[in-house]
Amino acid sequence: MSVSAYPWRSVFVWIALLALTWLALFSPFTAGWNGSCAALVLLAVSASIVIATRRMWARRASTQHVLRSIDAALASLPADIKRNTPLVLTVGEPGSVLSRVFDKNAVIVTDAAIWVRHDDPSKLMHLADALKRWRGGQGPDAVAWLMTSDDPASAVTLQATLKRWRVAINEAGRAVGYRLPVCIALYATETRDRSLDCPWFGVSASVQLDPHSTAEQLSVLLGAFAERAVPEDRRPRALTAIQLDALARWAFEAVLPPLVETQRGMQALTLNAFGVTAVAGPVVPDSLYGQFVATTTALDLPAAAGITQRYPLPIPLIRGIAPQPVRRALPVALAHAFVWFAVWFCAAAAASAWQNRALVSGVLAHMARYEAIPPAQDAARVDALAAVKRDRDDLEQYASAGVPPRLGLGLYRGAPLLPVVNRLIAGYQPPAPAPSTIELDSMSLFDSGSPKLKSGSNRALIGALEMIKAHPDKRILIAGHTDSVGSRGGNLALSEARASAVRDWLADASGLSVTRFAIQGYGDTRPKASNDGEAGRAANRRVEITLVPDCRADRGDGFTHGQPACS
Template sequence: MAGYPYRTLFMWSATLALVWLVLCSPWSPGWNMVLAVLVVVVALVAIVIATQRTRARREATRHVLSAIDTALSSLPADVKRNTPLVLTVSDAERHPTDGSDHTHGVLDDAFGADRVRITDAAVWVRWDDPARLMHLADALKRWRDGQGPDAVAYLIAADKVDSQAILAAGLKRWRSAIGEASRAVGYALPVCVGVYAEEAHAAADGCPWFGVSGGSSLQIGTLPALIASRTAQYTQFAIPMEREPRAHRSARLDALTRWTCSAILPAMTDTQRNSQPSHIAAFGVTAIEGRQTPGSLYGQFVSSITGLTLPTVAGARRVCPLPEPLIRGIPHQPARQALPRAFAHGFLCLAACFCAAAAASAWQNRALVERVTTDMARYKAIAPAQDAARIDALKSVKHDRDELERYASSGVPPRLGLGLYRGAPLLPLVNTLIASYQPPAPPPSTIELDSLSLFRTGSAVLNPGSNRVLVGALEMIKTHSDKRVLVAGHTDSVGIPDRNLKLSEARAASVRDWLADASGIPSTHFAIQGYGDTRPKAANDTEAGRAANRRVEITLVPDCRDDRATQGHPACSFE
């Protein structure tokens, strides 16, 4: 038996979900791992449930399928497809037969001890358990290689229904069971409702079935008039001696039809109920040999419309004929192979996975474009004077450039691919922006101040107006506060060399003190050096040369404690 491959479809869906998480997910690896474990657990639980349901279905229907195989073993092999198969159900009635109260129903009178009956019209399968009707329907569909049951025959003995509550409960139970069976086989099972009225001597002329059947649902309101016209013909064409009994039977069957159309069929086709309404494709009534029961719901209905109380008439043990003529009017169900449907569902899962991958790719491409353009905009917004901030922003842009170049050379990953990649146009823009970076001009290494503008001849005390001369040096020091400051004094060769050396050092100290006080930078950040006349810029034999040699030089040097000191430069050397 080949059925719908639920377990294979569950594994296929789980595989697609795992592939999506690995290749296309926009979430973090931690979340992907959690979701992957969840997918595996859900798939395993679904497979276990499907396996248990398959075993339960096989166990519940094993004896019925064995009985069908035994009954059909002598018939041609294609009888399973060419002969309609009808599930026959009914509620058991309780009535005394020999002084005891035991369960006896229509199916007992129609099937006897058999579970399967084969007639010219169909193969009839008896079923008593509404809770497992869906299992039987699905098992028969597998047994017939995708061709499910052709109909459900619901048989009712009107004279044995004596409780409205029991009738309503049975109708609700079987209506729900037929709806679940329809969902199990994938189509609405046609329902044939056959109702029996018991009367004495009904078996003498073999009462036929009066009803209607077809592919579409019946109109309940038209059934009483339709069946009344057919029973009238049944009476009219009888021989004179049979006309009166047939007229009585016709009236009884007319009342039976009206009772069924008011008490049973509306409950099975009501769209307001919770369960799926039954598809009533055939309906018929007939009279069988038995005992009329005035206390039944049907007997009470007859009394209410006629004003007469029917007498209890003893009859022989009833034999319920199966509604073969009604089944002939129901179309044969075509084969519905499970494999094409499973392939279609698998393709839908694949299409859903592709759509989810495309959506994730579009979202991640949008995030990539926003990140790159944001990094570029942040770099452009920083003023050139803030070089440290520009360098940090440029690092992010270079990281984006490296990522885009990797995608261009090695291929776009699936999470960004699927024809939605939007990073290629950004790469030239990023490269252009990186190439446009220009480092700021290096600070002047030395500021040279004329000693005559700062000091009087032979003095190391700053002149009152020397502040204006020192402002430029002060601004340079504040701008590069991370550098150390070397203040060096120089003199010409006039005078005693030792005195010139001490004078140059004292002048350097005066400038250092003023700069430290004006900038707020600790004096330890400064270094002084007096060179006297040992490092002349020009010859001392002219006045212009001696004026050039009288100077104070302020030089910025990297801090020896700063790891960023220029490699190869003596950071703390002031020689």
């Protein structure tokens, strides 16, 4: 995946829109928590866009001069050559090797490839990505790493160089979205008084090379090169073949293992081509290669000055590497956008399922709570029924106005609950109203003219006692009545004394405080029937027990003995 060609900012905006939509429509959390998360999302996306934009500008600025050089070099060629001709990043240490290949040019165009010079490992990934954008999604086809036999001055320097370029090439591969094929090209210098016309000896393929088999193939090629020489050139050719064979063996022992072997924290390079050639130039006997030759062969590498020729490009080695296909960033970005949408949909579905489960559990819990309360506790039943009615209102709103997104996505489970809730609400029956008054015959409670309860009167008071216990929130008014026989004052006192006797018995039997009772004596002032006959006088001799609302909040200290009850 290309770094700068990839639409990072558009992807960041897409992710932010998905996150904000989820928070607004599907989140099961509180509004405050959702607002905080939305602010964090906006802050993170804004910072990411700023960072991506600044990095993109920095990369383009660092590679602009190279792209201008390429455009200038290809100005006279057909416009489509940049895609039809392989492009090779040619890298090496700053100094002799690249300057002797490119002279002062940044780009060389040959029939085989477009060769782009680069000697800064830290910016290789930026150049590779810029070239991919310049070619319309087709990145570099290979990396040609040029080395001379005299480059490494010490083993420590060699290892540091190899590690630096290995990391740089791997980073460039990640920047363009694929592993870059690598070609290692080594030049052996010989002290000559004329330029050498030495071919490249090497192996290249579209797949990764095996170092062991590559070494064997090189030995065969170099042996054939020495044998085909005419008599007068046999000795120089043999000497060149021996030097190149020594250079190849030194490379397979000291150069290639750190590059192609997997090491901790570093990915191995993909070696698709390796080759050696000889050029005329100064020899450094104390180089690592010179030391290797001195210890493994009997050759003497003279350090005398000679002609220095321009180094040839490893064109034959590149021909075996397959060109890279076009890899555009837009399809990859669209695929990533779809993946993020799939993640968003899964998160939305999970949130909807969780909230549907919470809805069903809440409604069922409210229904179970209502059904568990016995009818005698009507106040608690009314409170529980109010919660069920609120659930009914929500379910009816969802049925008429539509299911909200947080419960939607085909996961809504509230519709089957609505008829069940309606039946439960319709089945509520308020408790039967309490009897307002129980009337007791005075003759069954008292002897004639006596205010004392007679034995056996408790059987007549049991009904009143059960009514009082069934309504502990009510106060009790006890009123006594007499017939018209006797004086009015005496009847009034007798009726109040009888009410007081009933009050005392009920308070003792129920365990209630006497302050919950009120008594009233009416005497003969409220007859039910005419006192002219015995039947009428019997009906008027009575005690009435009435339940009334508790009006202590209105009367301050409540009822007191002998005072009228609140109405």
